[in-house]
Amino acid sequence: MKSLRLAVSVGLAMALAACSAQTTPETPSSDSAAPEQSQQEQQRVSNVKAEINRLADGYDYDAAIKLAKKDGNDSLSSMVAGLEDEKEHxxxxxxxxxxxHLFFHSLIVxxxxxxxxxxxxxxxEDYxxxxKEFSAILSSLYAKDYVLVNPHDFAGLNKQKKMEYRKIMLPKGKKPLVLSVDDVSYYEYMEGDGFASKLVLDKDGKVRNEYVDAAGKKHIGAYDVTTMVDDFINKHPDFTYRGARGLVAMTGYNGVFGYRTSESQYPNNKNLKEDQEKATAIAKSMKETGWVFASHSWGHIQTGTVSMGRLERDTKLWKKEVEPIVGATDQFIYPFGSDIAHTSEYSGPRYEYLKKQGFRYFYGVDGTxxxxxxxxxxxxxxxxxxxDGLQFAKEERGDRPVLGSFFDVEKVIDPARK
Known part of the structure; x- marks a missing residue:
């Protein structure tokens, strides 16, 4: 499909170039503004073309076609036929x-x-x-034609404010998949144990990880789930549906993203305001990239069994200390998979309370x-x-062969684990 889209555009560009070459110019102009303007126009067209291709690679053909039609440039207009053909398929x-829906915790570096x-x-080892394992898993998911989608892609409220499934339009053979990562707080207990230490914005405003190696040297790069997914999608833009990345489940008791942003827990943090500002900028960039934030409760509590009083106090803390950083969300990911109703339909005071707080999407755990x-x-x-390591164990795989739909454990497992 993509080849047709590009072929039409390239073909017209070559024809225009040929016509230009056959035209005998009149008196050469001494004005350098025209060539400069031409170069600027070429760059502008090139940038728009790149955006059209990005949208189409992510299966957002309507937006790509609209952008191509909106621009008066012939080489961009010529892309419409190829885009419409791809959409038809x-x-x-x-x-x-x-x-x-697959979920992960922070990656071991x-x-x-x-x-x-x-x-x-x-x-x-267990969780x-x-x-190395995550990199191999991403490659396997891509090879098996999975495409990342976000919850709002497949379900949402209709005009009557009722939840309903939405159409996910994909080429034949492609399959939707939700990905999430829990506890992107870089907890204090993990310091010095071989994990990334925080999220940062690099000089270009891109979200990266800070990682401190065993010798104490700091590195900036992709060392965890979110940054590795971002880099993978940069290389494989057809791995995402309309820019989707995944869900990021956030607690608050230890701060967020490696910054000690909790005023209740770190009242003596002299950098509290600065940490909050840095974390907010990171969250903003991640949302613009396609990540969706979810509440994982403030204190990583057993939401299905704690008292209503504890649930309410915890939710108020999340609203006070985490929501101002990551923004309001309608997503709730149960810590420990502690669902308020197991698999029964939701009802009762816990559900009504969470619903009142604005939550409409809920996630438990079932690895079977x-x-x-x-x-x-x-x-x-x-x-x-x-x-995780529990699912990788051979005795678990005997009863839970579910991972085989996504990757071969024996092929992805890190030798360091054996």
Whole structure:
């Protein structure tokens, strides 16, 4: 499809160039403004063409066609036929209630430090994956034709304010997938254990990780889930549906993104305001890139079993200390997978309270089935598959072969884990 889109554009450009070459110019102009203006126009057209291709690569053909038609440049207008042909070859995903959801925790960068058999190492082995494993998983997902989608892509409120499934238009063979990452706070207990230490904005305003190696040297780059996904999509723009990345589940008790932004927990932090400003700028950039933030509760509490009083106090803290940084959200990801109703329909005081707080999308955990979703008139629900050391274990895989739909564990598993 893409070749037709480009071929039409290139063909017209070559024809225009040929016509230009056959035209005998009149008296040469001494005015240098015309060539300069021509170069500026060429650059402008090139930039618009790149944006059209980006939109089309992400399956947003309507936006791409609109942009191509809006511009009066012939080489851009010539792209419309190819774009419309590509759009014609898409169909609506025929199982909107069967979309898988994989979730991860922060990635292990240095396995020597993470797997050093000290107090936290068992937890890291059980609940984390390494950078090497995650890189291989992304490649496998892409090879299997999965495409990242965000919740609002597949479900939302209609004109009657009722939740309903939305059409996801994809080429034949492509399959939607939701990805999420929990606890992007870079907790204090993880310091020195071989993980990224925080998120930062580089000199170009791009979100990157800061990573401190075993020798104490700082590095800036892609060392965790969100930044690695961003880089992967830069190389493979057809891995995202209309710019989708995934969900980022945020707590607040230890701050966010590696910044100690909690006023209640760090009242003596002299850099509190600066940390909050930095974190807010990072969240803004991530949302513009396509990431969606979700509440993971402020204190990572067992939402399904704690008292209503505790749930209310915790939610107020999240609203006070996290929401001003990441923005309001209608997404709620249960810590520990502690769903308020297991798999039953939602009702009762806990649900009514969360609904009153603006939450409409809810996520539990089920690592035994490829997809589980439940939609009612006022909410959308999805279970997530944990991708971690527990699922990698052979005894678990015997009872839970679900990961095989996405990647071969034996091929992705890091030798450092064995």
């Amino acid at each position: 898409t169909t609506a995903w025929d199982q909107p209630d069967k979309i898988p 240095d396995t020597d430090r993470a797997f050093d058999k000290e107090s936290s190492s068992a937890g890291y 984390m994956v390494t950078q 089935t490829e997809s589980w979703m439940q939609q009612r008139s006022d909410y959308q629900r999805q279970m997530r598959i944990n991708v």
